[in-house]
Amino acid sequence: MTIKKLRVLTLLFSLVPFCVEAQSSDAGATMDTASLRMAVQTYPDSLPLHEQYIKAFVNSIPHITWNNQDSAIELLTNQYKTWMRQFPHSAIIPFAIGDAFANTESPSAKPYLLKAVELNPRLAKAWMDLSIDADRWGNKRMSTEYLLKASKADPDNPDYASYYAFSFRDSDPGKWRSLVNDIVKHFPKSEAGANGLYWIAFDSHDVKEKVKIYKQMHTLYPPDKFDWSQYGMSNYFYLLIKTNPAEALSLAKEIAGKMTDNDNKKEWEKNVDFAEKINKAQQLIASNKPDDALQVLSGATVSHWTGALETLNLLKAKAMVMNGNVQSAYDSLIVTYAKFPHDKTRETLFEYGRKLGKDEKRVNADVWEQCEKTAKQAHPFTLRDYLTNDSVSLSDFHGKTVLLTFWFPGCGPCRGEFPHFQKIVNEFKAKGENIVFLGINVEPKQNEYVIPFMKGTGYSFIPLEGNSDWAQKSYGVYGEPTNFLIDGNGKIIFTGFMIQDEYEEQMLKLMINSMMDTNHKS
Structure with missing residues (x-):
C-alpha cells in the first residue's frame, strides 16, 4: 500500500460491509429485473434477492454512475412502499432500500432505516447505517447512540464494538482507551483490536507511550497478518527515523522479510532503502565526509505525509553547511519550508540566516519571496451561501487570508479535518x-445535509454550493478534502496539505502566520 493510500485510510477510519442475517438465495443470480421483482415478491425477507433486484434495476438505467445512483434508487420507492404495505412486519424490505440509499450517501436513507429497526431492533447493520447518516446530519450524539445499539444488537461483532469505542475518541479519551483495551482482550484475533491500538498511538503526544503501544501492537497483531498493525508499523518506522534510525532499519528489514503480498513487500523494501541511506549518511557526517553523505542522500526519497521529509532535508542541509555551503543549505530549506513549514526547519533557517548576516525579519521575507514564486491566482467564483441564500464571491474577502476546503457531507476525512481547522481559525480570530x-460542497445531491450539519456541529465556516465538475476545472480538485490557503490578493499560497494531528496543526499555523504579516499584503 502506498503512503498516500495509507494517509487516506488513516484519516477515514474506513467502514467495512457487514452481513445482515436473512434468508439466502442464489435464485436471482442470472435473472432479469422483472424476474427478480417476482422473486422478491415470493421471498420478501431475502436480503440477497433485494440486493440483486436493486442492483439489476440501477444497472438497467442508461448513464448511471455512482454520482447519480440515488436518483435511480428513488425510482424504486413506490415499489418498496407497496411492499411495505403488503408485508408490514418485514424489516428487510425497508432495510434493503434504506441500505441502498445509505450506500450512495443519500439523505433519503434515514426514514427507511428507522422503520427497519422499529420492526427489528436486532438489525445491527441498519443501526450502523443510521450512525453514519447521523454524522452527515451533524448529530454526533445520535451517531454514538446508534453505534451502541449496533454493538448490542450484534455483541459478537468486533467491528461494531470498535466503532462505538472510536466515537469517544474526542469526547472521552479515557473511556475510548478503556473500550479499546476491552476489544483487545475479547477479540484477540480481530483487526478491530489492531485498529484501536493504531489510533491510540496516533493520538498520543508522548513518544515513549507511542513506542510502547507500537511494540504491543507488533506483538499481539503481527504486521504481516493484520493490516492495521502494518499501518501502525509504518508510523512507527517514520517515528524511529527521527529518533532511532538504526532501529528503524531493523524494523523495516524484519517486516519486509515477512511480507508475502508483493505491493506491501515493495513498500517495506523502499523503507529499508530509505533507512539505509539515512543511517549511512549520518555515519558519513560523523566521520566528517559531507560530500559522501550528500551523494548517498541524493537518492533518498520520501513523501511529506510521513513527517520524515523534514528529517531528510535537515540532514542534507547539515552536510552542505559542513562542506562550507551555508548559502546552499539556507536556499534549499527556504524552498522546502515555503511549501511545508515546520518548527525545526524554521529554527534551522534562523540559525543559518544568522551565519549569513540575516535577522529573523529578513529570513521571513525570504520565505515569502519563495512563496510568491510558486503562487497562482485563485479562480474567481460567486457561489450560493447555504445559510443565507446570498451570493458570496472570493473577491468579497480581499485583504483577508482565506482557508478554503472542498468537501461534502458524506466525506469522512472532511468531517475528520473540521475540528482541527475550527481550532486553528478560532485561535487566529481570538487574536483579531x-x-x-x-x-x-462539491455534491449538490447532499444539499439536504448541509444546514443541519452546520447547526449540529457548530462549525463556523461559510458553506457554499459548488459541484465536482466545477471544482475539478477551476481548482484541480480530484478528491476531497482538498485544501487551499489564499492570501489577501487572491493568490493561492499553500495547497496539498491535510490536517489530522498536532504536528500538522502547527504546520498550518506557520502557513497562516506567514500570510498574516501586513508587510506581505498590498
Missing part, C-alpha cells in the same frame, strides 16, 4: 486576525 473559513 482577518481570516475567513470557506467550505465548498
Whole structure:
C-alpha cells in the first residue's frame, strides 16, 4: 500500500460491509429485473434477492454512475412502499432500500432505516447505517447512540464494538482507551483490536507511550497478518527515523522479510532503502565526509505525509553547511519550508540566516519571496451561501487570508479535518486576525445535509454550493478534502496539505502566520 493510500485510510477510519442475517438465495443470480421483482415478491425477507433486484434495476438505467445512483434508487420507492404495505412486519424490505440509499450517501436513507429497526431492533447493520447518516446530519450524539445499539444488537461483532469505542475518541479519551483495551482482550484475533491500538498511538503526544503501544501492537497483531498493525508499523518506522534510525532499519528489514503480498513487500523494501541511506549518511557526517553523505542522500526519497521529509532535508542541509555551503543549505530549506513549514526547519533557517548576516525579519521575507514564486491566482467564483441564500464571491474577502476546503457531507476525512481547522481559525480570530473559513460542497445531491450539519456541529465556516465538475476545472480538485490557503490578493499560497494531528496543526499555523504579516499584503 502506498503512503498516500495509507494517509487516506488513516484519516477515514474506513467502514467495512457487514452481513445482515436473512434468508439466502442464489435464485436471482442470472435473472432479469422483472424476474427478480417476482422473486422478491415470493421471498420478501431475502436480503440477497433485494440486493440483486436493486442492483439489476440501477444497472438497467442508461448513464448511471455512482454520482447519480440515488436518483435511480428513488425510482424504486413506490415499489418498496407497496411492499411495505403488503408485508408490514418485514424489516428487510425497508432495510434493503434504506441500505441502498445509505450506500450512495443519500439523505433519503434515514426514514427507511428507522422503520427497519422499529420492526427489528436486532438489525445491527441498519443501526450502523443510521450512525453514519447521523454524522452527515451533524448529530454526533445520535451517531454514538446508534453505534451502541449496533454493538448490542450484534455483541459478537468486533467491528461494531470498535466503532462505538472510536466515537469517544474526542469526547472521552479515557473511556475510548478503556473500550479499546476491552476489544483487545475479547477479540484477540480481530483487526478491530489492531485498529484501536493504531489510533491510540496516533493520538498520543508522548513518544515513549507511542513506542510502547507500537511494540504491543507488533506483538499481539503481527504486521504481516493484520493490516492495521502494518499501518501502525509504518508510523512507527517514520517515528524511529527521527529518533532511532538504526532501529528503524531493523524494523523495516524484519517486516519486509515477512511480507508475502508483493505491493506491501515493495513498500517495506523502499523503507529499508530509505533507512539505509539515512543511517549511512549520518555515519558519513560523523566521520566528517559531507560530500559522501550528500551523494548517498541524493537518492533518498520520501513523501511529506510521513513527517520524515523534514528529517531528510535537515540532514542534507547539515552536510552542505559542513562542506562550507551555508548559502546552499539556507536556499534549499527556504524552498522546502515555503511549501511545508515546520518548527525545526524554521529554527534551522534562523540559525543559518544568522551565519549569513540575516535577522529573523529578513529570513521571513525570504520565505515569502519563495512563496510568491510558486503562487497562482485563485479562480474567481460567486457561489450560493447555504445559510443565507446570498451570493458570496472570493473577491468579497480581499485583504483577508482565506482557508478554503472542498468537501461534502458524506466525506469522512472532511468531517475528520473540521475540528482541527475550527481550532486553528478560532485561535487566529481570538487574536483579531482577518481570516475567513470557506467550505465548498462539491455534491449538490447532499444539499439536504448541509444546514443541519452546520447547526449540529457548530462549525463556523461559510458553506457554499459548488459541484465536482466545477471544482475539478477551476481548482484541480480530484478528491476531497482538498485544501487551499489564499492570501489577501487572491493568490493561492499553500495547497496539498491535510490536517489530522498536532504536528500538522502547527504546520498550518506557520502557513497562516506567514500570510498574516501586513508587510506581505498590498
